[in-house]
Amino acid sequence: MKTNGSSPRRNKRERQTQLQQLISEDPFLTDEDLALRFQVSIQTIRLDRLELGIPELRERMRHAASENYEKVRSMAGTEIVGELIDLKLGESGISILETNREMAFKKTSMVMGHHIYSQAESLAMAVIDANAALTGVSNIKYLQPVESGDKLVAKAEVVRVRGNKHFVHVLIQNRQVQVFRGKFILVTMDTIKEEQP
Amino acid sequence: MKTNGSSPRRNKRERQTQLQQLISEDPFLTDEDLALRFQVSIQTIRLDRLELGIPELRERMRHAASENYEKVRSMAGTEIVGELIDLKLGESGISILETNREMAFKKTSMVMGHHIYSQAESLAMAVIDANAALTGVSNIKYLQPVESGDKLVAKAEVVRVRGNKHFVHVLIQNRQVQVFRGKFILVTMDTIKEEQP
DNA sequence: ACTGAGATTAGCATCAGGTACTAATGAACC
């Protein structure tokens, strides 16, 4: 019953922990690859995976693929950062951004400013009633640090429209306390775009 | 020789373009799935893929998986947006950002402001000589629209340091012409962080 | 109506990377 310290027959335990690590680092390893790496038979690897509940290569790929697909899609494919909660076109809007470790400095786990800015700016773009617009000017103040995991609520309000210029204020709160204030001047297109055909 | 308008025997051309689109939208479709969708045999789908040079499901998965792996890693895992080209700590720095479709509005293919801002802010953070810092204030002007594909060169310069406040100016150029100007006040930590333990 | 070309389908052998299961062998321990 002693848990056989170093060589439990043929260091199964050790191999399995290593195997788990290896696969998590590189999910694209076949059983054959692993068998070679550990100098055991393929069957042993299969047994190990079975015991550890590690799915086969294809499953792992399927997983990694669709998982990252989602991530990339939601990071890049979208025009608004965060989730749009409320929108009165031309007037005001609210969005929520759930921050995570990836948005933060590793060292301090404080959310990097540009993620907060992105929520604000993209919300500002969303509220103005225009087919196409660009940011002209912005005036930003970060009032309080934001920690990874915090849930940011942004409120945007159009305060003035003059010609093709839209003045939008955005406030962001984290648990009722203000962490960000931004003033944006957004410019609708067809006027700034007098460049190439 | 007439390019047979609508039904070129059995709308092969049409099917192939649709197929290409379908697969690019969802790379996880098997030949069988596709065969059902188009009401043709699996063999036809295989021929189509062959003609179009579309690899098999597993290849596509492998691709998507590792590609997005990279993407997620480079978008999320990194603290600086763009590529750091030059850095004199505490003085100045240069970074380059290659913009792409994903950074742009689909409608206009103009790069969204917050991507440009992110390059600027993260470069500003990089140049100041501090273990940990946060953005306090920023003053931003977008001078010219940036199109998807443009290569942005950002130059940051520390203009003044007063206590824990660092004043950094960032200019971004696109093909020698200025497109962005930003003034940042960055605050080093251990002073702003007087909140929770 | 006949021919020929292109489009589509069928069928089969083969492969990779597995699952699932059975059984043999090895080693260690008492």
Next chain:
DNA sequence: GGTTCATTAGTACCTGATGCTAATCTCAGT
């Protein structure tokens, strides 16, 4: 010697393909 756990071997089968050959279908041109 017997028991137990670890490892290996071997077989049948599965999916989603490739690669190849061959048959059929459809239509346009003459």
